[in-house]
Amino acid sequence: MNFTISKDEINVLPLKSFEGEIHIAYSEKEAEAIVEYIKNQPILGFDTESKPSFKKGENNPISLIQISTRTHACIFKIDKEGITKGLKDILEDEKILKIGQEPSYELKKLNTEHGLTPRGFADICKIAAFCNCTPRTLKALAAIFLQIRISKQEQTSNWNRPKLTEKQVLYAATDAWVTLEVYLKMKSLGLTAKINSQCKLIKNKIEYLSGGNWKDVETKEYKTAGDSFKNVIKRSLIDDSYNKLDYELRYFEIAKGGYSCLEKHKHTHTLIILRGKGIVTIGKDRYDANPNDIFYIPPDQSHQLTQEGAEPLGYYCIVPKKRDRPVLAENKNIIKRKTLQD
Numbered sequence: 115m116n117f118t119i120s121k122d123e124i125n126v127l128p129l130k131s132f133e134g135e136i137h138i139a140y141s142e143k144e145a146e147a148i149v150e151y152i153k154n155q156p157i158l159g160f161d162t163e164s165k166p167s168f169k170k171g172e173n174n175p176i177s178l179i180q181i182s183t184r185t186h187a188c189i190f191k192i193d194k195e196g197i198t199k200g201l202k203d204i205l206e207d208e209k210i211l212k213i214g215q216e217p218s219y220e221l222k223k224l225n226t227e228h229g230l231t232p233r234g235f236a237d238i239c240k241i242a243a244f245c246n247c248t249p250r251t252l253k254a255l256a257a258i259f260l261q262i263r264i265s266k267q268e269q270t271s272n273w274n275r276p277k278l279t280e281k282q283v284l285y286a287a288t289d290a291w292v293t294l295e296v297y298l299k300m301k302s303l304g305l306t307a308k309i310n311s312q313c314k315l316i317k318n319k320i321e322y323l324s325g326g327n328w329k330d331v332e333t334k335e336y337k338t339a340g341d342s343f344k345n346v347i348k349r350s351l352i353d354d355s356y357n358k359l360d361y362e363l364r365y366f367e368i369a370k371g372g373y374s375c376l377e378k379h380k381h382t383h384t385l386i387i388l389r390g391k392g393i394v395t396i397g398k399d400r401y402d403a404n405p406n407d408i409f410y411i412p413p414d415q416s417h418q419l420t421q422e423g424a425e426p427l428g429y430y431c432i433v434p435k436k437r438d439r440p441v442l443a444e445n446k447n448i449i450k451r452k453t454l455q456d
Contacts, residue, residue: 115303116258117242117245117246117247117248117258118246118247118248118258119248119249119254119257119258123257124253124254124257124263125263127257127261127262127263128262128263129262129263129264129265130260130262130263130264131264131265131284131285131287131288132182132187132284132287132288132291132292134182134183134184134185134186134187134287134291135185135186135187136186136187136188136189136283136284136287137151137186137187137188137189138188138189138191138278138283139188139189139190139191140191140194140195140276140277141195142195142196142198145190145195145198145200145201146198146199146200148188148190149188149198149200149201149204151183151186151188152181152183152186152188152204153200153203153204155183155210156209156210156211157210157211157212157213157294157297157298158181158182158183158204158210158211158212158213158290158294159181159182159183159212159213159214159290159291159292159293159294159295159297160179160180160181160212160213160214160217160235160290160293161179161180161214161215161220161286161289161290161293162176162177162178162179162180162220162223162224163176163177163178163180163273163286164176164177164273165177165272165273165274166269166270166271166272166273174274175193175223175227176192176193176220176223176224176227177191177192177193177273177274178190178191178192178193178273178278178286179192179197179201179205180286180287180289180290181204181212181290182287182290182291182293182294183294184291184294184295184298187286187287187290187291189278189283189286189287191278192228193273193274196228197224197228197230202228202230205224205230205232205233206230206231206232206233207233207234208233208234209234210234211234211235211236212232212234212235212236213235213236213238213293213294213296213297214235214236214237214238214293215237215238215239215252215255215293216237216239217235217237218237218356221235231330236297236306238255238293238296238297238300239255240354241297241300241305241306242255242300244305245305252264252289252292252293252296253266255296256292256295256296259295259296259299259300260292260295260296260299262292264288264289264292265285265288266285267281267285268281268282268285268286269285271285320351320352325389326349326365326367326388326389326426326428327349328349328351328365331349331350331351332349333347333348333349334347334348334349334350335347335348336348336366336374337375340375342375342376342377342442343372343373343374343375344371344372344373345368345369345370345371345372345373345421346366346367346368346369346372346373346374347366347367347369348364348365348366349364349365349366349367350362350363350364351363351364351365351430354435359435360434360435360436361432361433361434361435362432362433362434362435363430363431363432364430364431364433365388365428365429365430365431366419366428366429366431367426367427367428367429368390368392368419368420368421368426368427368428369421369426370421370424370426371421372420372421372427373418373419373420373421374418374419374420375418375440375442376395376416376417376418376442376443376444377416377417377418377440377441377442377443378414378415378416378417378440378441378443379413379414379437379438379439379440379441380413380414380437380438381413381433381434381437381438382410382411382412382413382434383411383431383432383433383434384408384409384410384411384431384432385408385409385411385419385429385430385431385432386406386407386408386409386429386430386432387403387404387405387406387407387408387409387427387428387429388405388428388429388430389405389425389426389427389428390405390421390423390425390426390427390428391403391404391421391422391423391425391427392419392420392421392422392423392427393419393420393422394409394417394418394419395416395417395418395419395420396409396411396412396415396416396417397415397416397417403419403427403429416443416444
């Protein structure tokens, strides 16, 4: 399948819009009523609209949220009434998969403007990037995967008007519906299984709790399998959802008697010890590791961390976003133990 398309190729495709039932909520009562169409669905299309900004630095609040199944599109006007409990429950339910097109910025706005913690979102642009799709606008993705052309004429219309026009309503419903249809087509091609497309809420603050734990940050496996490591877990603090950054920040923790893989790779990275004590092996040298110690790992240099003492060894790992995969290294050349003063 060809994952690239030109404007000329898009323009000859048939124009299509959402053909199912559209439900609009201007009031809290209407919003709670139309939630019934979507609350028990396992997968939904998601989008938002805001009044366009024509001045540099101007950023208008979200005016409406549109959520769609394959047959029903629900449009919630939230600039006056806010977000009702029924809609909030759907947006925060991690068991309901919501499909968006680069929704991270919208999720952050929902958090700051309405206090929501959106969960269970996936980003079709991440899957498209994996396939080297170009371009990756919603219009282009609809053309590539669905062979249809969608109109974007209403994109910069006034979404704060008290009553939406028929064209605005159809545009909003179509965007949410197309996002879902593109994902379902990607899934039928086996593309969604190849990457983890879950989209996290991007936060300005990731709240530290205690003992190497952060609020709303899940614990993951260090590696999927193998006997080259022991008692290691991972927490991703800043991952590829933060698409404006060129690095990622992870936290690893090694429990008593544990150790990480002895491995190497071409990219450099930095380690910062948060808690506990241990040994950091870099090339032929071994260093004592204590809280606030910082270690630089050069490219193609074997390295490993080993826990010592009663407390788990916890450390930050800063890596470039674009990096190669590590390979296991041999330990026969480790010859001495150093302190940071050596």
